[in-house]
Amino acid sequence: MNQATSDVILDRMMKLHPKVIDLVLDRCERLLNALGNPERRLPPVIHIAGTNGKGSTQAMMRAGLEGAGKSVHAYTSPHLARFHERICVAGELITEDYLAEILDECYEANGGESITYFEITTCAALLAFARQKADFTLLEVGLGGRVDATNVIDTPALTIITPVSIDHQQFLGDTLPEIAGEKAGIIKRGVPCIVGPQEDAALEVIEGKAARLGAPVFAYGQHWHVSTESDRLIYQDETGLLDLPMPALLGGHQVQNAGAAIAGLRTLGFGEEACMAAMTGAQWPARMQRLKIGPWADRSPALELWLDGGHNAAAALAIADLLAKLPKRDTHVICGMLNTKDVSGYMRPLAAQVAQLHAVDIPGEINTLPADVTAQAARNAGIPAQEAKSVQDALAQIAKTTPTARVLICGSLYLAGHILRENG
Numbered sequence: 284m285n286q287a288t289s290d291v292i293l294d295r296m297m298k299l300h301p302k303v304i305d306l307v308l309d310r311c312e313r314l315l316n317a318l319g320n321p322e323r324r325l326p327p328v329i330h331i332a333g334t335n336g337k338g339s340t341q342a343m344m345r346a347g348l349e350g351a352g353k354s355v356h357a358y359t360s361p362h363l364a365r366f367h368e369r370i371c372v373a374g375e376l377i378t379e380d381y382l383a384e385i386l387d388e389c390y391e392a393n394g395g396e397s398i399t400y401f402e403i404t405t406c407a408a409l410l411a412f413a414r415q416k417a418d419f420t421l422l423e424v425g426l427g428g429r430v431d432a433t434n435v436i437d438t439p440a441l442t443i444i445t446p447v448s449i450d451h452q453q454f455l456g457d458t459l460p461e462i463a464g465e466k467a468g469i470i471k472r473g474v475p476c477i478v479g480p481q482e483d484a485a486l487e488v489i490e491g492k493a494a495r496l497g498a499p500v501f502a503y504g505q506h507w508h509v510s511t512e513s514d515r516l517i518y519q520d521e522t523g524l525l526d527l528p529m530p531a532l533l534g535g536h537q538v539q540n541a542g543a544a545i546a547g548l549r550t551l552g553f554g555e556e557a558c559m560a561a562m563t564g565a566q567w568p569a570r571m572q573r574l575k576i577g578p579w580a581d582r583s584p585a586l587e588l589w590l591d592g593g594h595n596a597a598a599a600l601a602i603a604d605l606l607a608k609l610p611k612r613d614t615h616v617i618c619g620m621l622n623t624k625d626v627s628g629y630m631r632p633l634a635a636q637v638a639q640l641h642a643v644d645i646p647g648e649i650n651t652l653p654a655d656v657t658a659q660a661a662r663n664a665g666i667p668a669q670e671a672k673s674v675q676d677a678l679a680q681i682a683k684t685t686p687t688a689r690v691l692i693c694g695s696l697y698l699a700g701h702i703l704r705e706n707g
Contacts, residue, residue, distance in 0.1 A: 289379060292386040293366060293404070300399045306430040310398040314406045315435060317392040321406075321413030322435045326356065328420045329547065330436060332428040332466045333445025335597045336479065336540040339532055340445050341421050342567040343544035349374060350560020351553050353418040358408045358433070360401065360425045363569055363592070363700035370408045373417045385411050401425050405432040427455050429468020442469050442498075443477040443547055445540065447485040448597040449625070463488040470498050475550050478502040479543040501546055509542030516562060518545045525555060528562045533571045535608070536601035569699035571605055577706035582675070583682040587612065587689040590703070592696035594620060596628035602693065606636040613638045613685050617677045618661070618694040619645040622652045629694065630664035638688075640668040641677035645698045657694070674702065 300310075315322055329344060331337050338359055348355050357371040370377040389407045405425070412420055419440070422433045428444075447463045455462045463485035470476050470492050478489055480503045493500045501507060507520040511529065516538060518525040525545065530537045545558045569592035574580050580588055591602055606614055616637050620626050633640075642657035654670040661668035671677035674692060681688055692702055 289382045289386055296403050297400050300397045305399055308430055311402045311432045311435055314393050318410055321410045324413040325420045326417045327440035328422055328436045329441045330422050330439045330469050331443045332424040332469045334448045336445035337423050339537055339540040339567050339570055340543050341423050342565040343541055343561040344547055345421055346564035347548045347557040347561030348419055350564055351557035355419050356412040356417045357421040359423040361696055364703040370411060372411050372415050402432045427465040429465045434469055438471060439474055441475055441547055443543055444489055445479040445543060447481055459484045460488045467492040470496055472496040475499045477543050477546045480539050507546045509538055511538055516541060518542055525558055527559055530562050531565050532567055534601050534605040579706045583678055585686050586682055589691045590699055591693040592699035594624050594695050599629045599632040603632040603636050612689040614689045615681045616640045617674055617692045618657055619643045619698040620652045620657055620694040621650050626660040630661050634665045637666050640666045641671045642668060643671050643674055645695055646701050648697050
């Protein structure tokens, strides 16, 4: 084995294809074939697509399966602090030695051919999963679904489509039906599909694809329902009603994600014990995560510090909803976004909940939206805004002027990852 570390190999992989995102399956299928088709030797696969809620739904599914005593592989993207977060092998983050070994093997098997970073690292994850015994495999789609690198599984045990909204138009299409069609690409012939809350235009496309493939659909509002009552989560489907604790993941939107996870568990034959574990045991960083310890919290201990990686209008709606339900407190936002995102759509839902926004560039990110553009978009949405040289400078200024403020760092998973690395 090449003795290079995983970081060195990952850097080498970045140079194999000129585009970061290039959605086709041919390159993945070629490499998987060279590796002996590990995707055909996986434990039963649960494949999850959608615009928002994929990661949270996966986290709750994993907690439920593990709570029922099952061993679970899990693949997600992007990572926040370290690449290793993307690959969980039988319940544990992949080790540095094993990661370097499988990356090196994939690099050699690829033979210098063109392949994107996401494609080759997805192949590496599938290779790692195929070589380790587990009961289930959770695969989160990276982008879209139909031609995403994860969509190489012929017959998963279950597919899940979380809420679909407008995002990544440059890759998935300009309209909601076009985007829903890409997400629905994970539906497979005869395989049950759990469908979270959808706008009618998206649901019509998803149900049409499922009907053509004879895939049973279990859709929110038709086949399963979820609501809250007296700080409890109430789930009901044709097999009965469950009265469960609220999800450990914060935010009203997590109730719907929880419903999709429960529907998935029930479809796979799991009972109340697994559903209870899904609610109480899920962990997912940078989804309205409270930072109470670490260097960032220590710098300004009187501030109430939160972190969220959501980056589109639907995510901002969920953030605004949670902020409205928290105890009243002056709320400042430190925001950095990518230049590929709908910054205006992100700002509008936040306007009613935010006293001031501090715009920053995302450190080390070539595609960061300039802070002055972010600040102007906030002003256009009615949020008082100013630029800051860094998150640390913004925090210092907030602590000086409003020392007991609530502060939310948000706008990008890349910014969230920077904060988590610094706070580790």
